[in-house]
Amino acid sequence: MKKTLNPYSQAVTQDDSQPAAKAMLHAIGLTPEQLNQPFVGIASTGYEGNPCNMHLNDLAKNIKRAVSQYPLNGLIFNTIGISDGISMGTSGMHYSLPSRDLIADSMETVVAGMHYDAVVTVVGCDKNMPGAMMAMLRLNRPAVLVYGGTIASGCHAGKKLDVVSAFEAWGAKVAGQMDDENYKQVIQKACPGAGACGGMYTANTMAAAIEAMGMSLPYSSSNPAVSTNKSDEVTQVADAISCLIAQDLKPKDIVTKEAMLNAFKLVTVLGGSTNAVLHFLAIADAAGIDLSLDDLQAISDEIPFLADLKPSGKYLMEDLHRVGGIPAVMRYMLDLGWLEGDCMTVTGQTIAENLANVKPLDSGQDVFYPHNKPIKSTGHIQILRGNLASEGAVAKITGKEGEFFRGPARTFDSEFEVNQGIAAGLVKAGDVVVIRYVGPKGGPGMPEMLKPTSAIIGAGLGDSVALVTDGRFSGGTHGFVVGHVTPEAQVGGEIALVENGDLITIDAKRNQLTLHVEAAELAQRKAQWQSPPLKTQRGTLGKYARTVSSASTGCLTDLPDALAHSNQNQNVKPAALPLTLIAEDVAANYKEKGVQS
Secondary structure, eight states, rough: OOSSOOTTTTHHHSSOOOOOOOOHHHHHTTTTTGGSSSSEEEOOOOOOOOOTTTTHHHHHHHHHHHHTTTOEEEEEOOOOOOHHHHHHSSGGGGHHHHHHHHHHHHHHHHHHTTTOEEEEEOOOTHHHHHHHHHHHHHSSSSSEEOOOHHHHOEETEEEEEEHHHHHHHHHHTTTSSSSSHHHHHHHHSOOSSSBBBSSSHHHHHHHHHHHTTTTTTTTTTTTOOOOOOOHHHHHHHHHHHHHHHHTTOOHHHHHHHHHHHHHHHHHHHHHTTTHHHHHHHHHHHHHHHHOHHHHHHHHHHOOOOOOOOOOTBBBOOHHHHTTTHHHHHHHHHTTOOSSSSOOBOOOSSBHHHHHHOOOOOTOOOSSSSSTOSSBBSSSSSSEEETEEEEEEEEEESSTOHHHHHHHEEEEEEEEHHHHHHHHOOOOOOOOOOEESSSSTTTTTSBBOOOHHHHHHHHHTTTTTEEEEEBBBBTTTSSSSSEEEEOOOGGGGOGGGOOOTTEEEEEEEETTTTESSOOOHHHHHHHOOOOOOOSSSOSSHHHHHHHHOOOOOOOOOOHHHHHHHHHHGGSSSSSOOOOOHHHHHHHHHHHHHHHOOO
């Protein structure tokens, strides 16, 4: 019996009772013959306002042309994107993590609502990749993810630059270590064109992980955005989606628990972003896979950190591509027995089959260290627990910071406050900076803390200050940092009870995060604590704050228990709407110009 290649689109193209649907499809130029062919949705996150995404619409058009060489109907649609780099340190960052779920929801909505038989997602910035993965797994139709690729490096005064260089230049300027002219030159030269941020930040971390999961083509994550290699991918994408449709090979056939563990092992050797933890949990949920923080910690205990990549190292993804790219790294890991080679991929072959003819890493290169001479003998991502994080926290410990820090707390109740505090010199060597009420609900949106961490590094305090938060860190963050503290302050987590001067210990050897305050004293503080109003009650941020689950479960917005969890705040009186967040930006702008707001 002949297999149906268009099981979804036939509901509108082959049903005689759907004449209007067929009429409208003829209106977009499809012939009667084409109505018999499978429909492939090509979901682009392209938009003009971000270098990570500025080229994706053109890439989607090229994929459409390649797909059309088969008896397939490629149909482009768009979804949203938020630039983390542009929104960082402003009220816009509150929308970054929520955009992941909006991307997933919108891709799912179009593909299911329009009866597409398969989907190709074309993605670039941080939240694009996990959002697309969540959608593809929910839909579970033949699918391929295409990464837009990494940006080329900038250069000033003989030094390679990337987007984090600009953030750190601000910290150096504030500290009086960089003059205004060099500051301006770094800004102008840091990002020379199209492509995602160049280091092993969240975009490159997730792109590499998804390649290891088997959902993108070999080399897709390391091929530079502006390169013939990236241009040549479009033909391979068309080949792959055609084969996936013919074989009825779907995302849940590819993304198994073994595949996800493969991917996190790759994240570990590369020194990838802590944001991978949130996104892995969310992707696993969409795939119906039982994946926990303990699973990720077990990998970090076993697998060493080997790549000398920014932010903690000196090289960029373009340098890793030059010495062999992600497939060469995966081949190295497979040969060591670290990867499960039998996992299926979108090529229709297994990981081991894809890597069989891959050349090994270039001899003499120093981008990627040998396993017997690691940068760190265990993984950099560590899951900490203790009386300050009873449900867990995520630390990024690359080795150069040390594995133990103890100091007095310096508390701030927003990123705006901590940025002011750093500029005013309130943060001193030896402090444990605590930024709270910036979690999924309290933020809302769990904003990233790249601006304060970059300012601390730029001010020369990177080796002498630790930072603990219920918010997130950018993939560009480095230093002694602990994020994702759960329960978050907004729901009464212990981080809400910390007072200035309290002693805090971060012990990455024992994976403990300890607040040195007697239990009776904490209980008294808890009795006096009151939940502050949610910062916004309406709009997309209000909806997110009411429905989002804990960071320890991946910040999901479609779980029944997440909805129940939000009830603890339902009696809180409405606070100011998002204009409050925007006012922080305005006040900061006035302060910088010496104007009283």
